[in-house]
Amino acid sequence: MRAKWWGATALSVVALAWGGAGYLITKPVDFHDYRVAAVSAAETAHDALTTTALVAEALEKGQVMTPYGKSAFDDARKALAGGAKKFTAIEPPDERCERMHDELAPLLQQADAALTRTETEPHAADQLSDALERFVEQHT
C-alpha cells in the first residue's frame, strides 16, 4: 500500500515536471525570449570573431602551433554557424522584434565572411566586432 502511494506521488511529480517543461518549450515566443536569443547570437558571433583574431595574431607571431590554430578556427566557425542558425530559426513575433532582426541579421551575415578573412588578417573584422558588442549592450 505504501509503495503504491509513493509510486503515485513520484509519477505525478514527474508528470508535473514534464508538463511544465513541455509548456516552457512550446509556449509562443514573446519579446523577452526573442531578445535573449538575439543577444546570445550576437555574443556568440562576437566571441567567435574575437577568438579567431586572437589566434590569428598568435599564429602570426609563432606563439601557437598550426594544428592548434586550425582546430581553434574550426571551433569558432562552428560556434558562429550554430548561433546564427538558432537565431534565424525563430520567427520575430512582433514589430519591435522585427526591427531587432533587421539590425542583427546583416551583422551575422557579414560575420561569416569576416571570419575567414580574420584567419589571415587578424584585424580585418575589428569594426564588425565592435558593432556586435554595441548591439549586445543596447539590448541588455
Next chain:
Amino acid sequence: MPRASDFLGKRVAGGRIVDVAFDENQRLTEAIVVRGPWGRLLGYEREQVRGPWLIETLARWILRRETIVVPWDPSFVTPDPRPEPPTSAREASG
C-alpha cells in the same frame, strides 16, 4: 528459517523494532524499540559515538529519545511474504 528482515521494522507493543542484541553464544537477548517513524540509528544510541553536537542533537531529536529496550521474544518473528524469484512471488503478492 526466520531472517532479520522478518522482524526489523515490525510493530510490537510500544513501538517499532529497530535492532536486536545477541550475546556471545549467539542467543538473542533483547530488542530495541523506538516510538518514532524513522528507525535509522546512525550509531548515536551507543556510547562510542559522541558529537558533533549539532548532528547528534538532530539525530536524537528525530528519534525523539524514546528508545526502550524490551526482552527478546520469539513471537516478534512472523514470516512475512518475502519476495522470491518471480514464480512464487506472484502467489505471495496475489
Next chain:
Amino acid sequence: MRLLIGFDLLDRQIVDRDGVPVGKVDDVELSEDARTLTALLTGQSALGGRFGGVLGRWITAAAGGAEPRRIPYDLVAKVDSAVHLAIKRELLAPPALEKWLDDHLIGRIPGADNAES
C-alpha cells in the same frame, strides 16, 4: 560481548582471513525457534528480501534466481569495522554472478590472471 544485529552486522562488509571482500551482510538467519543467530546471508536475493516491494523483487530478479550464500556464524572470527571470517574465501562457494562473469567475460581477456604486485 553484546552485539546488535542491525548495527553491528547488517550492511557490514564481510572479509576473509586475508581481508579480501566476500560480500555484505545482506540479512541474517535465525534458528527455527527464533532464539539464536545461526548464519549470515549475502547476495542480491537476500538484499532484495530486505527491500521488499517492487524494488526488492527487481533486485532479487537481477540476481538471476540465485539463492543467497549462507555463511554459518561459527566462521566469524571477529566483528569490528568489518565482519572477519576465520577462513579463506576460496573455501566458500563463489558468488554466482562473479563466477559467470569470470567464465564468460573477464577470465577470457588476456592478462586476467596477472596479479598487480
Next chain:
Amino acid sequence: MKRLLAVTLGILTAIGGFVDIGDIVSTSEAGARFGLSHTWVLLVGIVGICVYAEMAGRVTAVSKRPVYDLIRERLGPRVALVNLLGAYAITLLTLAAEIGGVALALQLLSGAPYLLWVPAVALVLWLALWRVKFSTLERIFGLAGLSLVVLLIATFKLGPDFTQMTKIAPPPGENWPTYFFVAIALFASAMTPYEVFFFTSGGVEERWTPRDLTLSRVNVFLGFPLGGLLAFGFLATSAAVYEPLGMRVDTLGQAVLPAGLAFGQVGLGLVILGVFAATFGAAMETSLSAGYTVAQYFGWSWGKYLRPRQAARFHTVVLVSILLAVAALLTTIDPVQLTEYMLIFSAIVLPLTYLPILVIANDRGYLGDKVNGRLANTLGVIYLFVILAAAVAAVPIMILTGMGG
C-alpha cells in the same frame, strides 16, 4: 624520492577533481566573465574538500574501509541506493566528459577531429586500468598534470586585475543569480564525491594502516590546495586575457590560449600536456570510482590489487562504464556541456556522502582516539550546511539563469 612519490595519490585525486575538463572550461568561463571575483569560492572549496578528505583518509587508514563501504552501513540500503544511483550518474557523466576532454586535447595537438580520437582514448584508458600498476598510473598522471604550473607563472606575466580577488560581487554588467550559479558550480566541482571515493579506495589499494595517517594527511594538505591553485591558474589567465575583451569562453582551445600568448608554443604545449594528463587522470579516477561505488555498495571484491579474475564483477562494471561513456560521446553531445548536468545529481549525492563520513569520524568504535577534534567537527558541520544550502539552491538557480546563460 620514494617519500616524495607517496603523495601522488593526493595530487592525482585533486587534479582529477579541480582541473578535469568541465572545470577547466567552467573555471575559465568564470574568469572571462567575472574576473577574479570568484577566487573566494575556490578557497572555500579547497578548505571544504581538505576537511572531508582528511576525515575520510583518517577513517580509511584506521578502519581499513573505504568510504563508500561505510555509507551503506550508516544510512541503510535504501538511502545508500539513492546515493549510489546519483553518484554513479555523476561519475559516468564525468567519465564521458573526460574521455572527450583527452580527445579534445589531442585534437588541439593534431588538428584531427576529437571524435576520431574517442575510441582510441577509451581503449588506452581501459588497457591502462587492466594492465598497469595503480601506483605507476598515479605517478605518471599525477606528475605530468603538474605541468599546468606554467599557468601560475603565466598569471604574473599576463597580470589580471588582482584587486578583484577580495571582492564578493559580480562585476558591472553581470547579475547576481548568474554569479551565484557559477559560484555553486565551482564549489560543487571542488567537492565532487568521486574524489573521496577514489582517494580512500586508493588508500586501501595502497594498503594504508594507522601508521600511514601522516601520509594520508600530507596527501590531502599538499594535493588539494595544489589542485585548487592550478584551477586558479585557469581562472586568472582567462581573466587577464578575456575579461578586457568582454568575451566568453566555452571551448578548451580558448581556455589554453592564454598560456600561448604568455610563453609561445612551449607554454601552450605544456598546458595542453597538462590538460591531457589531468583529463586522462580524471578519466581513470572516474572509471575506477564507478567500479568502486557499485562494488562497495554490494560488497563485491574490488580493486586493482587483486587479480582481475578475483574481482570479475568490479572489472565488468569498469568496462561497461567506459563503453557507456563512449556510446554517449558518439551521439556527438558536447563533452564540456555534459559536466554541467552533474550539478543536478550533486544536489542529491553531496549531503548523503559527507554526513556519514562526519558521523563515523566521531565513532570511537572505529577510530579509537583518532576521532575528530573540535576543529574538524566545527568545520565539518559548517560545511555540511554549506553543502546543503548549495544543493537546495542549485536546481532553482540553474532554471532561473538557464544554465548560467
